[in-house]
Amino acid sequence: MSLTINATKREDQGKGASRRLRRAEQIPAIIYGAGKAPSNITLGIHEITHLLEKEESYTSVLDLMVGKKKEAVIIKDLQRHPAKNIVTHVDFLRVNLKQALVTNIPLHFLGADENESIRLGAILNQFVTSVEVSCLPADLPTSIDVDITNLTLGDHISLTGLNIPKGVTLTALTHGDIEAHDQSVVAVQEAKKMAEVQDDAPVAPETEVAGDEANADNAEGDE
Known part of the structure; x- marks a missing residue:
């Protein structure tokens, strides 16, 4: 089931217009990428807030409807807002459905409640x-x-x-x-050893479309 978000074209720019x-x-929001010029749009705050309540919204290709035109995008x-945690701006990246994209996907760890070693006091260490x-x-x-x-105790998944x-x-x-890049993802360890373990999770890179340097240099810089 596809996720859809509606938008309208936006002509006014600047801080005053955004307020x-x-x-x-x-x-305010913007669409860019796929070799096309950036496009300024407007979103309804309630619709985008409701959409972002779904975890899959962050990692799914969305159908962005600008009027009657549909574009495939990812967030x-x-x-x-730093105090209210309200969304104030969204950047959408156009997606070519025939071209591979590179992005980060969350891991869901299942079965901790049924794991016997954890029930007996072992610790689940999530490296990634x-x-x-x-x-x-x-x-x-x-x-x-x-x-x-x-x-079991001492086991890991890479x-x-x-x-x-x-x-x-x-x-x-x-x-x-x-082998050099096959890092551990998760391990079951003794609790006393947890302080000795350093979290080596990599820094999440930015989403990109393979073969396409999505450029938002023409986007508004004052919103």
Whole structure:
């Protein structure tokens, strides 16, 4: 089931225009990428807030309706009010449905409540909470499940042990030496050893479309 968000074209620009929009329960946004010029749009605050309550919205290809025109996009960036946590601006990146894209996908760890070692006092150490993948938009998963039900004390799951959907590639394992990049994702360890373990989770890179340098240099810089 596709996720749809409605928008209208926006002509007014600048801080004053953005403040007027927000008073009218609307927020400014922009679409860019896919070799096309950036386009300024307006979103309804209630619709975008409701959409963002769904975790899959952050990792799904969305149908953005600007009037009667539909564009395939992903959410590239969100800005929120520092005190109210209200969305104040959204960046959408156009997606070519025939071209692979690179983005981060969250990991869902399942089975902790049924894991015997954890029930007896062991600790589940999550080294990685999301992974970077490359795939066609149609193959993009909203999350990747990691079953830790049967892990015993000292066991771990590495990147090569993840159940990756068909058509999806872990970019960390495409650099030649798989063993050198096959980092641990999760492990069951003794509680007293947790203080000795350093979290080596990689910094999440920005979403990008493979082969397309999405450029928002022409976007408004004053919103």
